[in-house]
Amino acid sequence: MQTNTENTANTAYTVAVLGLGAMGLPMATRLATGLTVHGFDIAAARLELAEAAGIKTFGSGADAAAGADAVLLAVRNGAQLNDVLFGDAGIAPALKPGAVVVMTSTVGVAAVTDVAARLAEQQVELVDAPLSGGPVRAGEGDLLIVVGATEAAQATAKPVLELLASTLSIVGDKPGDGQALKTVNQLLCGVHIAAAAEAMALADALGLDREKTLDALQAGAAASFMLGNRGPRMLQAYDEEGAEVLSRLDIFVKDMGIVTKAARETGLPTPVAAAAEQLYLLGQAAGLGAADDSAVVKVVAPVRPAP
Template sequence: MTESAQGRYTVAVLGLGAMGLPMATRLASRLTVHGFDISEDRLSLARDAGIETFGSAQEAARGADAVLLAVRNGAQLEDVLFGEADVARELARGAVVILTSTVGTGPVTATAERLAELGVDLVDAPLSGGPVRAGNGDLLVVVGAPESAIERARPVLDLLASTLTVVGDRVGDGQALKTVNQLLCGIHIAAAAEALALADAMGLDRARTLDALTAGAAGSFMLGDRGRRMLEAYDGEGAPVLSRLDIFVKDMGIVGRAARDVALATPVAAAAEQLFLLGQAMGLEAADDSSVIRVLAPELRSAALAEG
């Protein structure tokens, strides 16, 4: 147990973006939170939320019981822990690193091996739910880690998750299940875009079509959630960004690599990935992922290409 654990549990949240900041705010309701982000704007927002911020990732992590990482990809994971930020050297033996991002099994297992040499456990805990649910502690978190490491991370996990599923005791099990989850989510978003674009092309009322579809067997969470947001693309600039399109470019790439590693064909996922890649090529990488409908609907595609 680290020194700070003898008093109030301390967690360093590194990465105060769309998910990191609401998670930090939620954790600060019960725990001592140290926050850091490379963006001064995000640090300012964190301070406004009552979170103590630090000038470097190392300072934020120093003496913490747990370090929660909300990074974009495996390269950022490597950089934060062992690269320029070099946070790993500040971690006390017995501390835990909680990785909430989807980066794939390879980077996670390699990172866990390096941390183990320092007496630090990695808790593989990718999550789903979006910023609002993060702030309310209503996330789905899937965990792969030894039980002893999970127990040391419990103060963090229990505050963030309304559904906490331990899928295995191996680091990488959480990433594996999240990869399967993202396969379905990416396909469902792409299918919703295709269906609504077809309905519009056939002259159907878009809102009535969506209501009918979500009430029947064709309904899904992504159709109901992203479908509403897709309709906003027809009325102007589109929906506010809750989940960037390039996140699914990354995640569907992880799905493809995982499938190739086990020699499994995933043709539907591959087709969905192409839609997200086309959206990125059209300049929509920073737009909400619901904007993938712009790749398919002729009038929206033309407008997106003109803007690009």
């Protein structure tokens, strides 16, 4: 495990960031403090924001990736990963031999290993680097990143990873290892959020003061990161506008699906994770997919009891 240190500028190193959304733009902005950054997004407004941050923008992903030492991708799933790389407008033909693709999303082991094999045919390596942390932490270089990649690929991606991560954990020497650890991580995160939702709903049903309950729980053995992080947002879930969306509920529909699929494929029973997955699926079916994942409390208690 490593923690980042101050980085000196290395403008001879170019990284292309494809997708300048809620996470992509702050990551690109952070990387621009030490590297030459190319950016691409389908939304003109995001390109304007990137240009204002000192990022050179391009009209296509392939143009942005051409000649880059590293390409940073944040995609929704394995199908989108394949499309970005190998679809009709895919960037793979534009990648130079010796470059690396840094894949920061949680898409599952199989999707990453398949893509890594195809990229290797053109002497490009995949760095499997799923990350945790929101947009603010991305802009500050305060992300948690777990990495599975060869030593050579790690070395090539090092300038990118060290600028983005406050905690950088090398968990294996091949693509897929990062996804495997992130799958285990998401099992715990998904279960912890669901458990926190049940606990806060029960506190409501018992007539307890919500804020005092949360403070008391966090001071004792029941404390957890997810309770402390999502608990305050669960207190806002029933407000008219709901909690600020920092992590969408449908992300955990995807991630818990990856968890339970991996468990089935290995023959491992995960009944608690399976139950949590159903809560997120129910939330999505109830129209909460785009809401903050703390809104899962509304699946347990659709109507909040009066204080």
